[in-house]
Amino acid sequence: MxxxxxxxxxxxxxxxxxxxxxxxxxxxxxxxxxxxxxxxxxxxxxxxxxxxxxxxxxxxxxxxxxRSAASRYRSVLGHPESETKRVIGDLECRAWQWPLPLWPDLRFEVLVSPDGAVWNEWLIRAPGAPAPTLRTVDDLTPWSCTVDEAARTFAPARPLEGTAPTRWGLAFTAPDARGVRRNVVAEFTWGLLQRTAVSE
Structure with a gap:
């Protein structure tokens, strides 16, 4: 025993x-x-x-x-699938990415500063995976896109403070099915779109 x-x-x-x-x-x-x-x-x-x-x-x-957040992710998820340098403004960091079976077209990405601090942690589109088609507000369905994809497609987008850790918000305008521009507030969790609110 x-x-x-x-x-x-x-x-x-x-x-x-x-x-x-x-x-x-x-x-x-x-x-x-x-x-x-x-x-x-x-x-x-x-x-x-x-x-x-x-x-x-x-x-x-x-x-x-x-342990540190960076060490915790390595302990749980293993060795990253990819490790690359990333420059954000005047700062350089490392981008670690891991695949997750639930979302094969996405990767979980952690941005790690030179001193080992985690700057960001979210889901992004996997390299080489087809990007979603985002033309109107009707295309903004739950889990259809990431923060970065929505921000680039409907630029200029204004970041909003999240309602909790691991949550982000974006405010932007997008056309509806008739081509009328609408004000949109999109909410994301771990970088993945969860819901939108549309107004005139």
Whole structure:
């Protein structure tokens, strides 16, 4: 018989890429529960599994003894599929990207500063993957595009403060099906479009 730890609890199982996908889904469930439900079934996990993964992730993030965010991503997701230099303004950083089975046309990207701090963490379009066709507000459906794709297509777009960590907002104008320009506020979670609000 394997001896139990002094606390009487079994050691926690490793936090896996599957668990990380559940963390992303847990935040998206606030806006698109039906899409998240379908993704959860595709992964073959329960609602309890998703909640537990999110609970463990939050504990790792908030622990005073936690490793750096960059080290945490490498520990959970493994060696990045790609590592490239990226210049943002006058600053240079490294861009790490990982594939996630739920979104084969996307990559999870982390921007890491020279001192190891994580500047950004979100989903982007995979290199070589076809970009979505975005012409009107009707094309802005949940999970259809990333922050960068919407900002470039409907430039100039104004960034908005997110309502929670890992959330972003964009304000821009886009034509409706009749070609009338509309004011749009788009909300993104982990870089992926979740919902839009359209006005005159």
């Amino acid at each position: 394997v001896p139990m730890p002094p606390s009487g609890k079994r050691p926690a199982s490793p936090f896996t890429p599957l668990d990380f996908q559940l963390v992303l889904l847990r935040r998206m469930a606030d806006h698109n529960p039906d899409l998240v439900e379908g993704a959860r079934r595709e992964l073959g996990v329960s609602i309890a599994d998703m909640r537990e993964a999110n609970k463990r992730w939050q504990a790792m993030v908030r622990s005073p003894r936690t």
